[in-house]
Amino acid sequence: MNTVRKMLESIYYRSPSVIKNILVTLHQLYASSKWKGKDYDDDLIFYRKNGKKIQQELELIQLIQLRKLLEESLQFVDFYKQFYPLSKNYDFSSDEQLMAFYYQLPVIEKKTFRTELNKFVNNNPRRKTVFYNKTSGTTGSPMTSPFDKASLIKSFSTWRRFYDFIGLPDRFKTIRFSGKIIVNPHAVTPPFWVEDYSNRRLFLSSYHLKAEYMMHYLEKINEYKPHMIEGYPSAIFIIAKYGQKNNFKLSFKPMAISTTAETLYEEQREVIESFFGCKVYNQYASSEGSPLITECTCGHLHLNIDTGFFEFAHKGKDDSGWDIAEMTVTSFRNLKTPLIRYKIGDLVQLSADGPETGCNCGSNFPYIRGVIGREDDLLFTREKGMIGRMDTAYKGLEGIEKSQILQISENEFVVKMVINADYNVVVKKKFDKNLRERLGNDITIKMETVEDIPLSSNGKFRAVVRLFKLN
Template identity: 30%
Template sequence: MKIVILGLYYRLPVFMQNLAVSLYGLMLYQQRYTGVYKRYRKKYARNSHEDLKREQKIQNKKFLRLLHYAAANSPFYREFYKDVPLDEIRTAADIGKLPILHKDMLRDNLDRIYTIPKRKSLIFYTGGTTGVPLEVRKRKADVRKRMAYLDAYKLSFGFENNKMKSARFFGKKIVADSPKKPVFWRTNYAGRQRLYSTYHLTEENLPYYVADLNRYKPAAIDGFVSAVYTVAKYMEDNGIKSAFTPKAVFTTSETVLPLHRETIERVFGCPLSDQYASNEGAPFIIQCRCGSYHEALDTGIFEHIPAEGGVKLLVTGFDTFGTPLIRYDIGDMIITTDKDRACACKSSHPVIAGISGRDTAFLITEKGRFSQVQLSVLVSSLSKTVSQMQFIQKKDGGIHVLCIGKEKNKENSSDKLLTALGQFFGTGTKITLEFTDSLYRLSSGKFQLIVKEEWMKEGKQRSYTQE
């Protein structure tokens, strides 16, 4: 049914597609921004989170409410906790007494985890990194509170969602694979959003994206950092000035690398603020105006588990009553910092150094493991030769490197790149280069610097399914 509807949508003229997108946006507005939304946005906007004891009291109260609700209403959790004395769990500090919920357990037991029927819930889908998106059920009030929290955070940068214009780069296929006209965006008039396709960001198409952004002049840009970076990098490389200064660029879903932040902030003349969450309902990690990543205690519990290559995150989300997530091993890694580090913004919420991405996102060579952050330093050092790169881990241990080049003489560029890559990864590492105008993305539109060969699949567009 969905394929049939999309087929009809793609055959419509652009102005009709804009109308369809706007009608869908109006439906989302009714679902997400009505009811308790306004009351909670005001409440969250007033809270500076300065009083740690108050924040911990809120966290304890919300945790116990979720825990006992899940144990009473979810057949899975009722059985999962049958040997756990729940009356001994009195604060968030006691959460370690509960078993860990792993991703395969969530996937295999979804029907028994749900606490509400489908007809009474709003449905969200995970990105489907395993190839099978999870269907998550949420109560309407929980969704509205969550959107209120997100919008209160954006308001701290001076941006008011639904009232100011925004440009959004995300993974929905709003434009056909081969459009008749070079119009790679659609407009949601109901939400004052212009939605830009992340699937058509090639060197050939980028001039159209840039020209339209400069015409539209959004008050904020949000979405995948890789897409915003691609646009910003093209503007900088071609001497194109931004005709507007956004309040901020808000990113999510992908790891923000130093080269992303430096380029985007330089080109658009505004701060880049990153935030972490998930469609499953992970609590928020939010980057404040001072640049610190704060774990929002009033949205959930974050546990740091030492693991190979870094620190793994376990999450408990306080707005997951429909599909409870308690001690959920979400598969993401973070970079920790001094436990008692204070931030100039005066928030008492714990500070971490950053989010490093999936626990599988490492490149293995004879010199050891390389993270996306380490590779970003390499890419930055080669910025005079290439605009973007992606590293594919081959099954035989070698590395296939995709490059979007700058120099017309590809042979000359290849020699430079192979020399630099050999020095970085070790001369014993088998390295192959491919110059291209497109890189691999997940079906959700997300981009990662590191891809494993076994994840890849070929089609009209380069894509992969991450394990």
Template identity: 25%
Template sequence: MKLIDAIYSNSPIHVQNLLCSIYGALEKRKRFSNIFFEYQEWLEESQYWEEQKIYDYKLRELQKIYQHAYTTVPFYNDKYKKAGLSLNPIQDLEDAKKIPILEKAEIREHWKNMVSQNHSEGKLYPRQTSGSSGMALDFYATKRSISFQWALWWRLRQQYGVKFGDKSLSFIGKITVPIQQSRPPFWRVNKPLNQHLVNMQHIKDENIKFFIDYIDHEKFIFFSGYPSIIYSFCHIVESLGLTVKNPPKFVFTGAEKLLANQKSCIERVLQCTVTDHYGFSEGAGNATRCKHGNYHEDFEYGHLETNQKTQLTTNTFSGELLATGFANYGMPFIRYNVGDTATWSTEKCSCGRNSSTIINIDGRNEDFIITPEGLTMKIHSYLFKDTKEIQECQIVQYKLGEVVFRIVKRPEYTTWNETHLKQKVRKWISSSIEVSFEYVEEIERTDSGKFKAVVSYIDINSINVIID
């Protein structure tokens, strides 16, 4: 990958666009196969099922994935037998609580033993995410599960009238435009998906007029991507008193929580509809926001439940999110502790959907890192994707211009890891920020037991930065 990245970064812009399009063609084949369109048609009808039909479907799918894991996945077979479970312990959804919770640490240790013996690795797609804890997590996905997940995301878009293949602009963290590039174009094109790409490192005051001219010229139907990046763009546009003449009709965000003031700013600047969904790379569950502002569990894709439930009012309760995926039979995730918390409501939503209603996802509010250039960054997952020598890492900022990596090392950790992390920070976050390291036996949790991947002690009211 390093060689490919180096070749890409040093290639002419037209070659980079060609490489983006080649990648796009491969992704299009993987995401949007015939099964994708079959799922789309079915999902349009299933979203309005009655409660009993939803319950029966979820129970049946939970029984199937559990029995599949019990009989074909060595890790689960051993785990469930040790817990005293049989092949058929689930008679209703409440019986799911009999199944031991799956923690991230178990996946990191046993992920190769979590692959179903009915699937060879050649038929699976390797995936990796750092999650919210700054620790690499490896897993596999099937083509079916990937297509299913994209069908869910496109169901949301089509509810607003977006058509498959409409021109879009994606705001991403991954570098498609080399960070050292100082002149436009600050975007690349993925022709097979009719998708244009920008990364966060070039969204600065001095570049905003180039972006506005480009957006006005291209007339995108929708934007997608990280809400914090789209918000940063809109905040700069607004603060400079500029106007986007041809804004998109819609903005769809994901991967991070869309905050209320982010949404307001984006709507003011772009004069368009802004919405989001809740999901995670592991693909064991999803929840989509309806037009009335509530999230609805996408029950077709997985079962979301609460752990350590706390009753807040007569009609609301909160708890940790556990997810059981129904689509990925290659490497199942069963009662997986996602690491987020949510607030649920038992009241009916006026949108007409009968799936479980989530009124807030509470667990994705990380602090920001403020760069010397005045940008705020809370996307840090790319820093840790190939650093398995780190058990845990917390990024701390005590003062402007510096960040500290608080690290719990694994035995194989070396000084190379320090150098590698510094290079990544300078490439992806800021070329001028100072990086230091602090090694600890453990990283303390919050009073509620939550791990915080980013902690900032900066008084944001005393400085001029782009913030939420």
């Protein structure tokens, strides 16, 4: 099988650009045939109506969907069948008893879900697998999540509602950066992109973002004139920063930038918004089908509670005074492999009272203050405690093209940097001062200049990595 796959990849990589585009378009048409149709239209109406409901109605919808999910899982999911006798002690028609039973269920670790996936598959004969979402995972650990048709429909209809919220029309042109390898990774000449004609979508490679190729990217973006650019914030930031530095003038303005899959830092937001002349909207989900968190026009990150249930375990406060909490989620978006009290491993910023309500954007979904990312994206020193964001340490510094902070121990840091001719001793001293202001003085910082900092196996860039576990 691997031999056949390699042979097909080789043929694809050697094909002319137009043939690649046709193949990608055919693949996308086939993929969309698995979820497009009347059921999708009905789901989209349901989710669009939810977006206008008051909070009490949304909470009722959340409970109704949770009840359905638990009832089906107790009957058809091997892992949850063991809790069926316990469930008979609770009256699910009572919201209080439903939640009492829910909190009796164990929290599922990501590693357990990954290594014992078969136990979590929904064997309801109505839920035939139509799609496998495969990813290497943030830390390189592979994850495969089966989806049935209903789950794909829920995913695409809730994404479409997000596009409604940020003002996109029914049909729009998109440029997307993701971890998919769409052109030969060893290619040294453009095109570093392929086009899906059917969905008016241009896929740009995240693996060729070198200085010598930047102008090709910028010229293609300018030629394509998308309504929206979406994908990894690190990739979009690299493009925007290069364009800004080299005074590249766009002849159009996108309606929106949508970032996902990585932590979005404030410096990245500022540079991207400045260069492209439009707002950046951050959003959070996961390849295994977690509930959605989406940014609104007011800049708040709304918990889409009709896509799942959110629990927050307090971990402490960050250096800005916000509460840091670890998320455990239950999702209504993947019914084939249900995520019930799933410890997804990501941290968020909250007010002391938890999620807030009453956003001026008009949405009645509760909102949080920020998504930090994985727990090992959070730094810790005895002097400063937990440190959630380090992007401000780079503000105003010239000469640093790319950087990664590695925390080896509580008082030992290594900073890898890709630098240019603007980097000098003054910048180095200022950077060291900025780091110590945020991390504390009783630490050692080793700065290393490198030619490049590789992406992870799924195409993501990790700006901060803590290499030890917190007690």
